[in-house]
Amino acid sequence: MILVQQVVGGLAIGLVYGLVALGFVLLLRSLDLINFAQGEMMMVGAFLALGAWQGLGLPFPLAFVAAVLATAVVGLVMDRLVAHPLRHASLIHLVIATVAVSLFLKNAALLLGGPEPLVFPSLFGETPVTFGAVRLAPHTLLILGAALGLVGLLQGFFLWTRSGLALRAVMADAEMAALLGVPLARVRAVAFALSAALGATGGILIAPLVFVSFDMGSLGLKAFTAAALGGLYSIPGAIWGGLLLGVLENLLAGTISSGYRDALVYTILIAVLVGRAIRR
Amino acid sequence: MADPFFEVRELTVRFDGVTALDRVSLSVSSGEIRGLIGPNGAGKTTLFRTIAGLVRPKTGSIFFGGRSILGLSPHHIVGRGVARTFQANQPFPGLTVREHLRVGADGWGRGAVGALFLRPDRTEEARLRKEADQLLEFLGLDPVADQLASELPYGLQRLTELGRALATRPRLLLLDEPAAGLRPEERRALAERLRALQGRGLTLLLVEHQMPLVMNLCRRITVLHGGRFLAEGSPEVIQQHPEVRLAYLGREAQ
Amino acid sequence: MKRIFGVAAALVFILVLPLVIRDRYILHLLTMSGIAAFLSIGITLLLGVAGQVSLGQAGFYAVGAYASALLTTRLGWPFWLALPAAGTAAAGAALTLGPVFHLRGHFLAVATVAFAEIVRLVLLNWSNVTNGPRGIVGIPPPQFGSWVLDSVSTYYYLVLTLLCGALWIGVGLRRGRLGRAWRALGGNPEAAEASGVPVMKLKALAFGLAAFAAGLAGSLYAHLVGFVSPHTFTFEESVRILAMAVLGGLGSFSGGVGGAVALTLLPELLRAFEQYRLLILSALILVILIFFPRGLAGLWEGRGRNDG
Numbered sequence: 001m002i003l004v005q006q007v008v009g010g011l012a013i014g015l016v017y018g019l020v021a022l023g024f025v026l027l028l029r030s031l032d033l034i035n036f037a038q039g040e041m042m043m044v045g046a047f048l049a050l051g052a053w054q055g056l057g058l059p060f061p062l063a064f065v066a067a068v069l070a071t072a073v074v075g076l077v078m079d080r081l082v083a084h085p086l087r088h089a090s091l092i093h094l095v096i097a098t099v100a101v102s103l104f105l106k107n108a109a110l111l112l113g114g115p116e117p118l119v120f121p122s123l124f125g126e127t128p129v130t131f132g133a134v135r136l137a138p139h140t141l142l143i144l145g146a147a148l149g150l151v152g153l154l155q156g157f158f159l160w161t162r163s164g165l166a167l168r169a170v171m172a173d174a175e176m177a178a179l180l181g182v183p184l185a186r187v188r189a190v191a192f193a194l195s196a197a198l199g200a201t202g203g204i205l206i207a208p209l210v211f212v213s214f215d216m217g218s219l220g221l222k223a224f225t226a227a228a229l230g231g232l233y234s235i236p237g238a239i240w241g242g243l244l245l246g247v248l249e250n251l252l253a254g255t256i257s258s259g260y261r262d263a264l265v266y267t268i269l270i271a272v273l274v275g276r277a278i279r280r
Numbered sequence: 281m282a283d284p285f286f287e288v289r290e291l292t293v294r295f296d297g298v299t300a301l302d303r304v305s306l307s308v309s310s311g312e313i314r315g316l317i318g319p320n321g322a323g324k325t326t327l328f329r330t331i332a333g334l335v336r337p338k339t340g341s342i343f344f345g346g347r348s349i350l351g352l353s354p355h356h357i358v359g360r361g362v363a364r365t366f367q368a369n370q371p372f373p374g375l376t377v378r379e380h381l382r383v384g385a386d387g388w389g390r391g392a393v394g395a396l397f398l399r400p401d402r403t404e405e406a407r408l409r410k411e412a413d414q415l416l417e418f419l420g421l422d423p424v425a426d427q428l429a430s431e432l433p434y435g436l437q438r439l440t441e442l443g444r445a446l447a448t449r450p451r452l453l454l455l456d457e458p459a460a461g462l463r464p465e466e467r468r469a470l471a472e473r474l475r476a477l478q479g480r481g482l483t484l485l486l487v488e489h490q491m492p493l494v495m496n497l498c499r500r501i502t503v504l505h506g507g508r509f510l511a512e513g514s515p516e517v518i519q520q521h522p523e524v525r526l527a528y529l530g531r532e533a534q
Numbered sequence: 535m536k537r538i539f540g541v542a543a544a545l546v547f548i549l550v551l552p553l554v555i556r557d558r559y560i561l562h563l564l565t566m567s568g569i570a571a572f573l574s575i576g577i578t579l580l581l582g583v584a585g586q587v588s589l590g591q592a593g594f595y596a597v598g599a600y601a602s603a604l605l606t607t608r609l610g611w612p613f614w615l616a617l618p619a620a621g622t623a624a625a626g627a628a629l630t631l632g633p634v635f636h637l638r639g640h641f642l643a644v645a646t647v648a649f650a651e652i653v654r655l656v657l658l659n660w661s662n663v664t665n666g667p668r669g670i671v672g673i674p675p676p677q678f679g680s681w682v683l684d685s686v687s688t689y690y691y692l693v694l695t696l697l698c699g700a701l702w703i704g705v706g707l708r709r710g711r712l713g714r715a716w717r718a719l720g721g722n723p724e725a726a727e728a729s730g731v732p733v734m735k736l737k738a739l740a741f742g743l744a745a746f747a748a749g750l751a752g753s754l755y756a757h758l759v760g761f762v763s764p765h766t767f768t769f770e771e772s773v774r775i776l777a778m779a780v781l782g783g784l785g786s787f788s789g790g791v792g793g794a795v796a797l798t799l800l801p802e803l804l805r806a807f808e809q810y811r812l813l814i815l816s817a818l819i820l821v822i823l824i825f826f827p828r829g830l831a832g833l834w835e836g837r838g839r840n841d842g
Binding site for chain 3: 033034081082085086089091092093094095096097099100101103104106107108110111221224257259260262263266267269270273274277278
C-alpha cells in the first residue's frame with residue numbers, strides 16, 4: 001500500500017517534469033535547440049504567480065493565468081532579443097546564448113527576490129483526499145487537473161489554430177515548411193512562448209512542494225532527463241518520461257539521500273543520451 | 281578465379297522499419313568506372329554509407345581487395361583505401377584548401393595516431409607537402425590553395441571536396457553526385473579528371489543523376505530501385521532496359 | 535617585428551609585476567588569473583580548436599583540486615607529485631566519460647553539465663572522504679625540500695612558469711597535424727572521419743588534455759588558497775570558464791588568457807556591485823555573442839563585425 005502511495009505521489013511531480021519537458025521537446029523539434037533557460041521559466045512563473053497571488057492579492061486562478069502569460073512574454077522577449085538575431089549562428093553560440101539567458105534570469109531573480117527561498121502557501125490545506133486505499137494530497141489533484149487541462153488546450157491549439165498547424169509543420173519538417181511559406185520567425189516566437197508557458201505552469205504547480213527560489217531552475221536538468229527518457233523528440237514521450245522519473249525518484253526517496261538521488265538521475269540522463277547516440 | 285576487387289554481397293539494411301537495401305549485390309573490377317543509378321530513394325546513398333562504415337547492415341558482406349571491411353570503423357575503412365565524397369557541400373570551416381587536403385593526407389586512418397605528438401620528420405613533411413601540391417595542381421586548385429575553402433565559389437568547393445577524398449590515397453573512390461550544381465564546362469572538366477584518375481589506377485563507383493555524364497564515363501552501370509538490385513550492364517543495355525525505363529518513367533508514362 | 539616587440543614587452547611587464555606591486559591582495563588576484571588561464575587554455579583547445587562544447591570544466595577543476603588536497607592532507611604526498619597526479623586524475627575522469635564522446639553539439643554540452651553536477655554532488659555528499667559541504671582545510675603550501683612556497687609572489691612565478699609551458703604546448707598542438715585534424719573534426723565530424731580522422735579518439739584526447747589542464751589548475755588553486763569546498767565548483771564556474779574562451783575569441787590561446795584575466799579581475803573590481811556581477815556577466819556574454827561573435831581576438835584584429 002505504501003508502494004502505491006509512493007507511486008501516486010511520484011506521478012504528481014512526474015507530471016510537472018513532463019510539462020517542463022514538453023517545453024524542451026517543442027524547441028528541440030522545431031528548432032533543434034536545447035533551451036538551457038527552460039528551467040528558469042519554471043522559476044519565473046513561480047515567482048510571478050507568488051507575487052500576483054500573495055503580493056498583489058489576486059485570486060489564485062487569475063494569478064496563475066497571469067503568471068503563465070507573463071512568462072510566455074518572457075519567452076517571446078528571449079526569442080526576439082536572442083534567438084532571432086542568432087538564428088544563423090553556430091550551435092556553440094546558441095548553446096552559450098541560452099545558458100547566458102538562464103544565468104541572467106536567475107541572477108535577476110536573486111536581485112529582485114533575494115537569496116532566501118520563499119514559501120508558496122498551500123492552496124487547500126493538509127487534509128488528504130481518499131480514493132480507496134490511496135490518500136492524495138489535494139494539491140496532487142490540482143496538478144493532475146491542471147496538467148490534463150493544459151495538455152487538452154495544447155492539443156486544441158495544435159489541431160485547430162493556424163499557429164498550431166504551422167508549428168506542427170515546422171516540427172515535422174522545418175525545411176519543407178519553409179519552402180511552403182510558413183513564416184519561420186513567427187513560428188519560432190510561438191514555440192518560445194509556448195515552451196515558456198509550459199515551464200511556468202510546471203513551476204507554479206510544483207511551487208507549493210518545494211520552495212520558490214532563484215535557483216529553482218536547476219530542476220530544468222531533471223526535466224530534460226524526463227524528455228530524454230521519453231525519446232527527446234516525442235511529445236507524449238515527454239509526459240511519460242516525466243512520470244517515469246517522478247515515480248522513480250519517489251520510490252528511491254527512502255533509500256538514497258537526495259544528493260545521491262540527483263546524481264543518479266543525472267547518470268541516467270548521460271546513459272540515455274549515450275544509448276541513443278550509439279544505436280544510430 | 282581471382283577475387284573481385286570490390287564486392288558487396290546480399291547487403292540488407294533496415295532502419296525504423298523501412299528496408300533501405302534488400303539483398304543488394306554488386307561487384308566492381310579494379311580500374312573500372314562503375315555507375316550507380318536509380319530513382320530517388322533507391323538506396324544509393326545508403327549503400328555508400330554502409331560501405332563507408334556509418335551504417336551497420338542486417339545481413340550481407342562487403343569485401344575490398346579480398347578482405348572484409350564490414351564492422352570496421354569509418355576511419356579504418358579510409359585507411360584500407362576506400363574513400364568517398366559527399367553529396368552535400370560542406371567544407372571544413374576555417375580550413376584552407378591546402379589544409380583540406382592535408383587532413384586526408386596525414387594518414388590518420390593508417391594508424392598515425394601513434395605519432396600524435398610527434399611532428400612528422402622533415403622528409404615526411406616535405407613529401408606530404410609535395411604530394412598535396414601535386415594534387416592541388418591536378419585539380420587546378422593551386423591558385424586558391426591558401427584561401428579558406430568556405431569562401432570559394434561552389435565549383436571550387438566541390439573540387440576541394442574531391443581533393444579531400446583523393447588526399448587519403450584511396451584505391452576505390454565512391455563519388456556521391458559529384459556533378460550536382462556544376463556548370464557544363466565544370467562537368468566536362470570533372471569527367472576528364474575522373475578519366476585521368478582511372479588512368480592512374482583508381483577505381484571509381486559513381487552515383488549520378490546527370491545521365492549524359494554517367495553514360496559517357498561508365499562502361500558498366502548498376503541500377504537500384506526501391507532498395508533492390510534492378511539491372512546491370514553497359515550504358516546501351518541499361519538505356520533500353522524495360523524495367524529501368526519503367527522505374528524512371530513509370531508513373532508519368534501512365 | 536612589431537608583434538615580437540609587443541610580446542616581449544608584455545613578458546617583461548608580467549615578470550616584473552610582483553617586484554613592483556607590493557599589495558598581497560592584488561598579487562593574489564593576479565595569481566588567480568594565472569590559474570584561471572590554465573582553465574582557459576584547456577577549454578580553448580577543446581572548444582576553440584576541436585569544436586567540442588563543454589559546460590562541465592568545473593567538474594575537472596574540482597577533481598584536480600580535491601585530488602591534490604586529499605593526496606597532500608590525507609596521504610602526505612608532496613606538492614610536486616600531487617600536482618601532476620591531480621592533472622592525471624582529472625584526465626582520468628574525462629576518459630571515464632568515454633562513450634559520451636559519441637555525442638555531438640548540444641547533447642554533448644548537456645552531458646558535460648550533468649557530469650559536473652554529479653561530481654559536485656558526490657563531493658558534497660561523500661562526507662567520509664571529502665568532508666562534505668565543509669570542504670577540506672589546511673592544505674599545505676608547496677614545499678620543495680626545505681623550501682616552503684608560502685609567499686604569494688613566489689607562487690605567482692610558479693604559476694607563470696607552468697602557464698608558459700602550457701601555452702607553448704597548446705600552441706604547438708594546434709599548429710601541427712593534430713590541430714588540423716581537430717579543426718576538421720570540430721567543423722564537420724562526418725567529413726573528418728571520411729578523411730581518415732579517428733573522431734572518437736581525438737575527441738577523447740581533446741577532452742583529456744582540457745581536463746588535465748583543469749586538474750592542474752585545481753591543484754594550484756587548492757595549494758594557493760589552502761582550502762577547497764564543493765561550493766566553488768558550480769555550474770556558474772563552468773560557464774565562467776567557457777566565457778573566458780568566448781570573450782577571448784574562440785580558438786585564440788592568447789585571447790583566452792586575456793579572457794581569463796578579465797573574468798578574474800573584473801568581478802573583484804566590481805566587488806561593490808557583487809549582486810549585479812553575474813547579471814552583468816551574462817548580459818555581457820549575450821552582447822558579445824550577438825554583436826561581436828569573434829570576441830576579444832576579433833576586435834584586436836579589427837574584425838569585430840557580425841559575421842553570423
